[in-house]
Amino acid sequence: xxxxxxxxxxxxxxxxxxxxxxxxxxxxxxxxxxxxxxxxxxxxxxxxxxxxxxxxxxxxxxxxxxxxxxxxxxxxxxxxxxxxxxxxxxxxxxxxxxxxxxxxxxxxxxxxxxxxxxxxxxxxxxxxxxxxxxxxxxxxxxxxxxxxxxxxxxxxxxx
Numbered sequence: 001x002x003x004x005x006x007x008x009x010x011x012x013x014x015x016x017x018x019x020x021x022x023x024x025x026x027x028x029x030x031x032x033x034x035x036x037x038x039x040x041x042x043x044x045x046x047x048x049x050x051x052x053x054x055x056x057x058x059x060x061x062x063x064x065x066x067x068x069x070x071x072x073x074x075x076x077x078x079x080x081x082x083x084x085x086x087x088x089x090x091x092x093x094x095x096x097x098x099x100x101x102x103x104x105x106x107x108x109x110x111x112x113x114x115x116x117x118x119x120x121x122x123x124x125x126x127x128x129x130x131x132x133x134x135x136x137x138x139x140x141x142x143x144x145x146x147x148x149x150x151x152x153x154x155x156x157x158x159x
Contacts, residue, residue, distance in 0.1 A: 007110070007118050010136050015107035017143045018100035021051055024150040025092050032157050034088045042082060044153050045095075047146050049087040050078060052099050058139045059106045065122040065132045066113060073124040110136065 024044060025033060033045040042050065057076060064071040118133035130138075 006115055007133060007136065010133075010140060011107050011110050013140045014110075014136060015103050017140065018096075018103045020143060020147060021048060021099055022096050024048070024147060024154070025096060027159055028154070028157070030092075032159070033092050035153075035157065037153055037156050042149075043088070044150055045090065045092050046082055046087045047150055047153075048092055048095050048099070049085075049090050050082065051143060051146065052095050052102075053081055054078065054142060055099060055102050055106075055139065058135060058142075059102055061122060061124075062106065062110070062132055062135050065120050065130075065135065066117050068122075071122045073122045073130070075124065075126045 025048060028044065033048075034043050036043050036046075053076075061071075061073045064073065113132075118131060118136070120132050121129050122132075122135075124130050
């Protein structure tokens with residue numbers, strides 16, 4: 001099946017995000033990855049693990065929208081994940097590998113969908129009605145948004 005033309009660029013961008021996130025960690029020591037530059041901020045490793053968490057939720061939401069009629073998409077508290085889970089103990093390379101595998105898997109199955117599938121709707125508990133196409137766009141931009149902050153953290157660390 002051919003890629004849906006209207007979403008090919010978004011899917012490609014989504015898949016390339018794995019390399020973008022990996023570059024955010026490139027050349028940093030474990031100590032640098034775990035450094036919080038100020039109280040209330042996240043370390044680069046916490047950003048990486050957050051991206052894994054959010055992408056797993058996003059992939060599940062996208063699959064549900066594609067497969068189910070008007071599924072309920074439940075939000076989660078990302079700050080609780082940072083506060084209550086020991087992300088510093090996580091292996092950054094393992095998290096990056098998982099992120100990459102999930103992005104590759106998700107991009108591949110998104111490419112199998114007919115263009116009409118991207119107009120299918122789910123109900124998010126915070127956003128309300130969202131289409132599959134909108135969710136895809138949200139998660140491309142989500143990574144881009146975090147990379148702005150990660151680039152700043154790298155500069156502050158002298159990288």
